[in-house]
Amino acid sequence: MRVGELSKRSGVPVPTIKYYLREGLLPAGVLTSPNQAHYDDEHLRRLRLVRALVDVGGLSIAGVRDVLAAVDTHDESLHNKLGAVQEAISHPGSGELDPLAVEDVQAFFERQGETECVDVTESNVTHMLASALSAARSVGHDQFRDLLDSYLEGLKIIAQADLDYVARHSSSDDIIEAMVVGTLIGDTVIKAVRRLAHAQVSREVLGGGPADPAS
Amino acid sequence: MRVGELSKRSGVPVPTIKYYLREGLLPAGVLTSPNQAHYDDEHLRRLRLVRALVDVGGLSIAGVRDVLAAVDTHDESLHNKLGAVQEAISHPGSGELDPLAVEDVQAFFERQGETECVDVTESNVTHMLASALSAARSVGHDQFRDLLDSYLEGLKIIAQADLDYVARHSSSDDIIEAMVVGTLIGDTVIKAVRRLAHAQVSREVLGGGPADPAS
Numbered sequence: 001m002r003v004g005e006l007s008k009r010s011g012v013p014v015p016t017i018k019y020y021l022r023e024g025l026l027p028a029g030v031l032t033s034p035n036q037a038h039y040d041d042e043h044l045r046r047l048r049l050v051r052a053l054v055d056v057g058g059l060s061i062a063g064v065r066d067v068l069a070a071v072d073t074h075d076e077s078l079h080n081k082l083g084a085v086q087e088a089i090s091h092p093g094s095g096e097l098d099p100l101a102v103e104d105v106q107a108f109f110e111r112q113g114e115t116e117c118v119d120v121t122e123s124n125v126t127h128m129l130a131s132a133l134s135a136a137r138s139v140g141h142d143q144f145r146d147l148l149d150s151y152l153e154g155l156k157i158i159a160q161a162d163l164d165y166v167a168r169h170s171s172s173d174d175i176i177e178a179m180v181v182g183t184l185i186g187d188t189v190i191k192a193v194r195r196l197a198h199a200q201v202s203r204e205v206l207g208g209g210p211a212d213p214a215s
Numbered sequence: 216m217r218v219g220e221l222s223k224r225s226g227v228p229v230p231t232i233k234y235y236l237r238e239g240l241l242p243a244g245v246l247t248s249p250n251q252a253h254y255d256d257e258h259l260r261r262l263r264l265v266r267a268l269v270d271v272g273g274l275s276i277a278g279v280r281d282v283l284a285a286v287d288t289h290d291e292s293l294h295n296k297l298g299a300v301q302e303a304i305s306h307p308g309s310g311e312l313d314p315l316a317v318e319d320v321q322a323f324f325e326r327q328g329e330t331e332c333v334d335v336t337e338s339n340v341t342h343m344l345a346s347a348l349s350a351a352r353s354v355g356h357d358q359f360r361d362l363l364d365s366y367l368e369g370l371k372i373i374a375q376a377d378l379d380y381v382a383r384h385s386s387s388d389d390i391i392e393a394m395v396v397g398t399l400i401g402d403t404v405i406k407a408v409r410r411l412a413h414a415q416v417s418r419e420v421l422g423g424g425p426a427d428p429a430s
Binding site: 052077078079082086126128129133136139147148150151152153156158161162163167178182186187188191193194196197200201205206 | 292363372375398409413418422
């Protein structure tokens with residue numbers, strides 16, 4: 001297909017596609033004449049992945065380049081690639097880490113059968129967890145750590161659904177694109193559905209009755 | 216206790232306490248002399264709630280005032296108060312709503328036995344859900360709605376743990392403070408633990424082996 005068709009099928013404007021080409025985020029098309037290049041489904045898939053990283057993930061061009069380098073490493077398993085992309089789209093959180101919150105994370109990992117000592121700052125994901133538990137401790141909620149095991153139990157159900165969704169796609173780029181979209185948009189969906197679940201459980205536990213106008 | 220002791224026990228600086236007093240977020244203490252007021256545990260609880268709304272919830276002073284008005288309405292059930300506070304600390308999301316995403320939310324509610332038509336923009340929580348599904352649709356992930364039922368299943372486990380945590384507290388202010396902290400800090404904890412659950416499930420499904428260095 002020509003660049004106009006690529007734009008139409010991807011929803012990405014032609015000038016943006018040209019920008020991605022110049023930045024090396026999209027491989028050049030095959031020249032069919034000095035002024036015309038031909039693109040295929042691989043380009044379309046890659047373009048969707050770049051757009052998901054930029055628009056949904058909020059990554060910089062340099063960040064996208066790093067992710068694509070990880071995706072294109074041939075000797076990595078898909079599991080490892082997904083892990084690398086997940087790191088790139090996760091923020092470690094800010095604020096000082098409370099050493100006791102770091103211990104909470106360690107203890108959580110030990111309960112999961114992790115015997116080696118985890119350096120929480122080595123991964124954005126564990127850093128995010130330690131940051132959040134530090135924030136809870138700073139407002140006197142030391143016991144918030146008690147919720148971690150129940151959270152993991154519920155989130156395993158969600159992670160299984162997420163992986164099933166991702167597995168509907170076949171090419172590596174499509175799988176990773178679905179994971180980026182599913183992880184980031186899923187975070188917001190989960191926030192909303194969690195609040196709906198709160199309302200359901202609260203109604204069951206605290207009452208409010210079926211005639212409750214807020215239900 | 217005097218204001219200095221209130222500051223020490225709450226972790227809130229004296230000038231901030233005085234600001235909250237002037238803004239009416241904290242009821243005045245009992246004057247024991249023209250220049251000295253006495254505060255009790257009710258003040259301490261209210262101060263913790265205000266701090267949670269401001270520091271963790273990011274609410275404006277006007278927003279805090281609205282929440283406190285809801286909390287202090289005597290003829291409301293705790294269930295309704297929790298619902299009002301949850302609305303106040305939830306953002307509807309931005310971007311245009313896709314009518315098909317709104318239908319997805321409707322269908323989701325119908326599967327939950329909700330027979331009446333839901334106006335998704337009436338609540339920040341349902342608006343947030345419709346916004347996120349609209350964002351998914353805008354990048355071609357119409358099928359993301361298929362995940363909602365599994366999400367709710369996992370989040371009911373989490374909501375039950377959340378409500379158990381909140382029920383450890385006895386006064387209304389403490390319960391609502393725990394809910395604010397638990398809801399908002401919990402959002403980040405859930406983001407992190409979800410990613411850890413992804414890694415676990417991905418390792419099981421896609422392999423990577425126990426010697427996988429990223430595990």
